[in-house]
Amino acid sequence: MKYVTGIFAALLAVLLLYMYPLYEQARSQDKIANTIVQSASTQFIDSARTKGYITPQMWNDFNSQLSATGNQYDVKLEHLHKLTSPNYSDPADPATFKGDFTTYYTAYYNDQIMPVMFPNNVLPTDDSSRRYTMQVGDYIGINLTNINRTAATQLWDFLMNDNTQQTASVLMNYKGMVLNENY
Template identity: 35%
Template sequence: MDSPLWKILGFFLAAVLLFLVPVMNMLERQDSAAYTVVFTETIRFVDSARDTGYITPNMYNEFVNRIHTTGCTFEIRIEHVKSMISPVYRQNGQVLEFTGEYEINRIAQGEDAILSVLFPDDPSLDAFDKARRYDMKAGDLLFVEVKNSGKTMATALRDMILLSDTQVPTLFVRAGGLVRNEAY
């Protein structure tokens, strides 16, 4: 049977195989390269902050500018967990006795607290002013999470082909750890 329907179907299949598959492959490679850039820059920013014990506005702006070179928009979350070590005492009558134990209290500082120090409402402060530096102590924890807030081209094309709506971010990076030094 030499039906025109089969010819149209064959032409459509050829168009998909000759056009969409290579384009999809190229866009997925672009996503892979963007992921590599975001991963590398996030690790660089976190390691720099952990090694120095502080975050400056220039460090943060450089980090944001470098990840935005990928052409994607990102949602960045920063969390600093302060560690406070307190000795545990027991009251014995009128005297406090040290029990030989220590208690670790952790207080989480969110992104708003960090960014309010880096970028205060006072415009008279210079970018290099120490009041605009967010200081951390050795033993504290710092975590940074970066995820794309929009769809990448590969995700948009895949959603168009499969008639779906992907809600999961394509580029998602977490980094963090213990602050190792206080270089201020």
């Protein structure tokens, strides 16, 4: 019995002296990654809002900031293009205009945005045809999630003898209205 207690005490000491500090260090890395992702995403979206466009260089700079965290990310862009439509009591008769408009938004995502910035041609990255342009009143947003299991998640699963299958520990959602058309 005395021998079993000694082994248990040694295992507990290893756990408390080595594993928990290692886990806390990994968690602090996740917090630092969150801060970097938040800063990079805010800077990227605010720049796009202020300029009214996204260039391949802006996208590449944003991705290089994300890669500094050591994580892999699923980045989803969303552009909501503002449209207005006049209201008529009889749509076939322009004289029946009611004097007001309906506002609606058309959504564009990575599948529509990326081919504009990265077409299948050899144009330089600073060519104006490779800009993804927006208009004042549109909304641009980003949804970002890490797709790899961070060290903190792996250590937590090891310590708890669990397999959470959780990968998302770095999350970011940021949206805003386009303020300028500086193109």
